[in-house]
Amino acid sequence: MxxxxxxxxxxxxxxxxxxxxxxxxxxxxxxxxxxxxxxxxxxxxxxxxxxxxxxxxxxxxxxxxxxxxxxxxxxxxxxxxxxxxxxxxxxxxxxxxxxxxxxxxxxxxxxxxxxxxxxxxxxxxxxxxxxxxxxxxxxxxxxxxxxxxxxxxxxxxxxxxxxxxxxxxxxxxxxxxxxxxxxxxxxTLDLPPFITAATGMDALTHNIEAYLSKGFNPMCDGIALQGMKLIATSIVTATNAPDLFSRSKMMIGSLMGAVAFQKGLGMVHSLAHPLSSLLDMHHGLANAICLPFGLEFNQSGFEEKYNIMAYTMNLGPNQGKNLVDSMHVFNQQLNLPSNLSSQGVTEDHIDMLSKLAVQDFCLPCNPKVVSEEDFRDIYKKALDYD
The missing domain is CATH 3.40.50.1970 (Rossmann fold)
Structure with missing residues (x-):
């Protein structure tokens, strides 16, 4: 404790x-x-x-x-x-x-x-x-x-x-x-709500993508699951009614995510990195918006891992099917935007974003192969999601 x-x-x-x-x-x-x-x-x-x-x-x-x-x-x-x-x-x-x-x-x-x-x-x-x-x-x-x-x-x-x-x-x-x-x-107590929320979703993304990344590293998997639990059970309080306990859990979960992703990250970061480098979007916010869409793409074939993640994050047993929706709910509870158009992203950006995403250094660790066309479809879906 x-x-x-x-x-x-x-x-x-x-x-x-x-x-x-x-x-x-x-x-x-x-x-x-x-x-x-x-x-x-x-x-x-x-x-x-x-x-x-x-x-x-x-x-x-x-x-x-x-x-x-x-x-x-x-x-x-x-x-x-x-x-x-x-x-x-x-x-x-x-x-x-x-x-x-x-x-x-x-x-x-x-x-x-x-x-x-x-x-x-x-x-x-x-x-x-x-x-x-x-x-x-x-x-x-x-x-x-x-x-x-x-x-x-x-x-x-x-x-x-x-x-x-x-x-x-x-x-x-x-x-x-x-x-x-x-x-x-x-x-961290004086951080404004937006920074707390965006950086916290970045930390959650690190733990989730580390757990899903291909390769074998059971130590990182265990650390990632505990990091998910700490963040999922504290991020809303830490953002909307911060106290030292929630902030402490968030800081430990963040530290754990950074250790866990030595195993690798994945397509969510590959979606987010071009948004930051090309359009100067806050990295944590880019991850928060893209996380549900990356999880949706990777879900088929990894249902057991999704059930484990959902249970770890207090969604209940066999609730992996609801994990994507729960990430959208997190963004709503944290008052984070749900789509890319709210951040000035337009259709004209999608081709370049997709070209950069498919070249991103995090992509080789993603559990599934992702093509440039896949990235294009995901960016389009995330553009005006409501």
């Missing part, structure tokens, strides 16, 4: 300090690591929040020099990373602290990679075997999540887009794992 009045330590494989108030341990930890000048990497919104300013104040009171880098797009691009690398070098920093959601974590992790690796950033793209070039050590790298979505704080990869083509690249190496994570649910 989760006790919100207790702090926990566990490793999987990153050391994780979890619990209300663990953010107070960041400063002593940096001092123990002989860090004198950390660079805090976050987005411009988090930079202005009271808890972030308090973190800076505590670090400075402990005689640490602090540099903040917050120049990043909603969907991070290569130039965001290069700007951070330049600031790190110019300021003489000696550690990188990623504070925020998935965007800040991806940029922070990519900056950490770039400091002692001097090839072109996209030479390290995992899809072309670039991980073989990740040979040097990275600076001290610490993560502090402020959303319960991507789970990037426990990841070992960063997704960065090309500034011009908008094609997403995946930078990967076990060396990119944070040395420690400070996961404090209290930092």
């Amino acid at each position: 989760l006790n919100i009045h207790q702090k926990y330590t566990y490793n999987f494989p990153t050391k994780i300090r979890f619990g209300v108030g663990v953010i107070q341990e960041l400063c002593p930890y940096l001092k123990e690591e002989d860090c004198r000048h950390p660079m805090l990497v976050t987005d411009a919104t988090v930079h202005q929040l009271p808890f972030f300013k308090k973190i800076i104040e505590q670090l400075e009171q402990s005689h640490l020099k602090v540099t903040v880098y917050d120049k990043m797009h909603k969907n991070p691009v290569k130039s965001d990373v290069l700007g951070g690398k330049e600031m790190y070098k110019e300021e003489g920093c000696d550690a990188i602290i990623g504070i925020g959601g998935g965007v800040a974590m991806d940029v922070a992790r990519a900056i950490a990679l770039s400091i002692n690796h001097h090839r072109d950033l996209f030479d390290y793209d995992d899809l072309i075997g670039g991980d073989k070039y990740v040979t040097e050590e990275v600076p001290l790298f610490v993560t502090v999540p402020t959303t319960s979505g991507t789970g990037s704080e426990v990841g070992r990869s960063a997704i960065i887009s090309d500034d011009e083509t908008k094609q997403k690249k995946i930078l990967f190496s076990p060396k990119l794992l944070a040395k420690i994570v400070f996961a404090d649910p209290s930092l």
Whole structure:
């Protein structure tokens, strides 16, 4: 049973300090690591929040020099990373602290990679075997999540887009794992409902797609199921009437999703990624809208897994047939849009979206083969769904 009045330590494989108030341990930890000048990497919104300013104040009171880098797009691009690398070098920093959601974590992790690796950033793209070039050590790298979505704080990869083509690249190496994570649910209490809902549906999608992805990894399957349960039983409360218990369950479920999807993701992310890179749609929102349609496509032939997921999410036994509808209901309860046209997507976008989706790096792990024409049909169905 989760006790919100207790702090926990566990490793999987990153050391994780979890619990209300663990953010107070960041400063002593940096001092123990002989860090004198950390660079805090976050987005411009988090930079202005009271808890972030308090973190800076505590670090400075402990005689640490602090540099903040917050120049990043909603969907991070290569130039965001290069700007951070330049600031790190110019300021003489000696550690990188990623504070925020998935965007800040991806940029922070990519900056950490770039400091002692001097090839072109996209030479390290995992899809072309670039991980073989990740040979040097990275600076001290610490993560502090402020959303319960991507789970990037426990990841070992960063997704960065090309500034011009908008094609997403995946930078990967076990060396990119944070040395420690400070996961404090209290930092998520002030998130607005939309961000809570969208990032939460992203986390739910991670767990669902990891469980459905082809391949054999029973450990990831078990983690994904528990992550689904935690999120499905807390996301509505966390969004509409937040408390520390629901926020704690969401944060753990998010962490579990990020571990589980080491097994792979699938077509929902392949639908969502082009919406973010081409149209700058919030990644979590793109996943939330696309999730029911991806589940509908994959359902036939996987009825047993759907029944297990439905039971795990408290829908009852043998209710896999209702799983798709339950995702639409979640979106309604969370006041998230149900279709793509509400976000400015038009028929004119569908061909390019479909071309990008069929090339997406998540697609090979989908349990079924998906053609470009299939993607086109799904986007059309999602366009004006009501």
